Amino acid sequence: MNAHHKYGPSSLERCWLCPASARLSEGLQDISGENACRDEGILMHEALATGDASALTPEQREAVEWALDYIASIIPEGAEVSKEKKLRLVGPGLSILTEGTPDFYAVSIADSKAWLIDYKCGYNEVEEPANNWQLAACAAMIMQRYAIDKVNAQIVYPRFKKVSQPHTFTDYDSIVHMIEAAVKNCEAENAPCVPGEKQCKYCKAGQHGKCPAQKAQFESEIVKAETAVNTISLDDLTNDEMSKFYLDFKAKIDALVKFWESVKTRIRYRIDKDGSCGVLTIGKGAVVREVKDIQEAFRLMEPYLTREEFLGCASVSASKLEKAYSKKRQDAAESEGGKILLKTCKGEFESIMGAAVETKTRRGEIEVANG
Numbered sequence: 333m334n335a336h337h338k339y340g341p342s343s344l345e346r347c348w349l350c351p352a353s354a355r356l357s358e359g360l361q362d363i364s365g366e367n368a369c370r371d372e373g374i375l376m377h378e379a380l381a382t383g384d385a386s387a388l389t390p391e392q393r394e395a396v397e398w399a400l401d402y403i404a405s406i407i408p409e410g411a412e413v414s415k416e417k418k419l420r421l422v423g424p425g426l427s428i429l430t431e432g433t434p435d436f437y438a439v440s441i442a443d444s445k446a447w448l449i450d451y452k453c454g455y456n457e458v459e460e461p462a463n464n465w466q467l468a469a470c471a472a473m474i475m476q477r478y479a480i481d482k483v484n485a486q487i488v489y490p491r492f493k494k495v496s497q498p499h500t501f502t503d504y505d506s507i508v509h510m511i512e513a514a515v516k517n518c519e520a521e522n523a524p525c526v527p528g529e530k531q532c533k534y535c536k537a538g539q540h541g542k543c544p545a546q547k548a549q550f551e552s553e554i555v556k557a558e559t560a561v562n563t564i565s566l567d568d569l570t571n572d573e574m575s576k577f578y579l580d581f582k583a584k585i586d587a588l589v590k591f592w593e594s595v596k597t598r599i600r601y602r603i604d605k606d607g608s609c610g611v612l613t614i615g616k617g618a619v620v621r622e623v624k625d626i627q628e629a630f631r632l633m634e635p636y637l638t639r640e641e642f643l644g645c646a647s648v649s650a651s652k653l654e655k656a657y658s659k660k661r662q663d664a665a666e667s668e669g670g671k672i673l674l675k676t677c678k679g680e681f682e683s684i685m686g687a688a689v690e691t692k693t694r695r696g697e698i699e700v701a702n703g
């Protein structure tokens with residue numbers, strides 16, 4: 333796989349907000365297989381590019397088909413379509429300011445116009461196109477490559493079956509100046525670390541524990557948390573004091589927990605790969621026993637338990653059953669050259685199962701009332 337450009341479109345906003353991040357993240361790789369959501373996103377992106385959704389689950393396939401139908405509805409006939417095509421933005425002196433691969437774009441030279449689509453296959457929404465550095469950079473690359481004036485950009489969220497507001501980029505010079513300024517800041521000697529929620533969220537330097545500013549910030553939060561644990565008696569706080577205490581600490585503790593989970597994931601990954609990680613290894617886990625063959629278990633227990641007693645110990649996952657039913661229905665429809673929506677399969681499942689499935693709502697998370 334080609335290495336990403338140091339100032340790729342998706343890194344530009346982070347580089348602007350924290351000039352040290354480009355230097356500190358350089359050469360750091362994603363560790364494959366560590367993040368199930370990201371791996372799913374990669375599979376969905378591949379399906380969106382190739383149109384082949386056979387490797388996806390029914391839900392993912394339906395999401396991808398919805399997105400492809402949406403794109404087909406907005407791109408005019410005759411426009412030249414490119415998917416996952418690498419583009420560059422060449423700056424003064426023929427330096428490559430940024431380089432990246434837009435998910436999808438279509439160009440109509442006759443109208444001096446292009447349509448740019450960025451797929452977000454995760455569960456988070458991002459900045460709207462009008463304020464989105466990644467889309468602005470891709471739009472400038474398209475404008476430069478095809479000598480056109482207007483790029484209409486939109487973000488498509490297949491999982492939510494929704495799209496962002498469209499935005500038409502027209503000011504090529506401003507975008508280029510903005511990118512030049514970001515790159516210049518990052519290339520400056522002693523470019524500073526500027527931590528912040530937005531820039532640190534996906535920064536590889538932070539994820540790999542290579543950022544001194546983030547480390548110092550975490551250490552200081554740990555000291556504050558330790559002091560609080562040793563000095564505050566929770567039982568003495570009033571309800572108002574307790575909720576203030578919770579809200580004051582929540583964001584910081586969540587960030588620490590997230591960081592700590594990421595440390596543990598990496599340690600587990602290295603132990604699996606290398607056998608150990610320094611002095612660390614994996615301890616003995618809890619033993620989990622699962623009955624794989626329910627019919628056989630029933631036969632063996634029949635002399636001792638009534639049918640009701642046996643069934644009282646068994647549980648079936650309604651969502652797994654619904655998934656299996658939907659897959660079977662969709663595969664059957666496909667083999668007959670037809671198509672059935674996942675929503676329809678779920679509706680059928682609900683009406684077949686009726687009262688056999690009991691719906692319960694789990695207790696939610698703590699949140700601000702009317703917030």
Ligand code: SF4
Nearest residue numbers: 350527532535538543
């Ligand atoms: S973790 Fe945050 S502060 Fe550190 S380099 Fe990355 S963006 Fe900058």
